[in-house]
Structures are given as C-alpha cells and as structure tokens.
Amino acid sequence: MIAGLFAASLPETGAAQEGPRATRAIVVQVLAQAARDCRIVAAEAAETPDPLATGWQLLSMPSITCNYRGSPTVRLWSLNSGALAPDGAVPVAQTASLPYELRIGGQPVGRPGGTAAPLSAVLPLIEPLLPRPTEIALRFVDGAGTPAGDFADTIYLEVIP
DSSP states (O other): OOEEEEEEEEOOTTTOSSTSOOOEEEEEEEEEEOOOOOOEEEEEEEOOOOOOOSSSSEEEEEEEEEEEBBEEEEEEEEESSSEEETTTOOOOOOOOOEEEEETTEEEEOOOOOOOTTTTEEEOOOOOOOOOOOOOOOEEEEEOOOSSSSSOOOEEEEEEEE
C-alpha cells in the first residue's frame, strides 16, 4: 500500500497568491507498507526415485525467496496421501501402493496427507530476497515388498510467509 500526502503552505484563505508570499514548494510524504511474502522461484527436479532403494532420495530442489529475514513454513500434501499408486489408478481404490515419507531442508517430516491433512515444516533462516535452495527428499516406507509396475503420485508444496 502506498499513500501520498501533499501539503502546501497557503494563506488562510486558501487562495494562491502572486508575489513574495506565493507558495513555491510543497512537501510530499510517501508512506509504503509491504506485506511479508515468499515465493518458489525455481524447482529443479531430480532423477526418478528407485522404489527398491532404502535410503533418502532427492526428489526436488526448489529455491524459495522471501522478502524478509525469517523462517517461513512450508506445507506439503499429496494426491494419494503419501503413497505412489499404480499409474492410472483412482486414489481411493489403491490395491498395491508404495507408501513414502518426506524430508524437507534436512528435516524428516513424515508421510504427507491429502489436502485436508498436509504436513507442515519450518524452514531454516532465510535472508531477504536471496533464493534458498531447499532439499525435498523421499524415502520409501518398508512394506511387504515392491510389486512390479508403474506408480505415480503428485506432491504439492506451498510456502506460507
């Protein structure tokens, strides 16, 4: 929000005058207020995760930029509530799936829920206007085994200043 205030030194009658008493200068005061804001400015994708691997695998490296110094919160949720479903399957009808958990910025945050139950994590300190690469990693949860096939999920990330 930007507001300007113009004030002039005018005689009491409010009429401009000519000659030595005429106003030749005005004062302009400008006030501005910027709300806190954070944006994802880039998101580098990593290689496709290996469902047979047991450790953390890099999933993405988004760069987050805020206009203030602080630690914003990120929220993550998934179309299939933290599981890779057989490609083309309806999320509710998952017969065989690959559950996973996430790590963001080096901090394990667990399994994402759906839109009604997102995961939240606080990022490490961010300096104003400097993009901060933030690691998002995935680890498959040990289960009964990995069935053959193609699996997919969609993960959403939101930054809250």
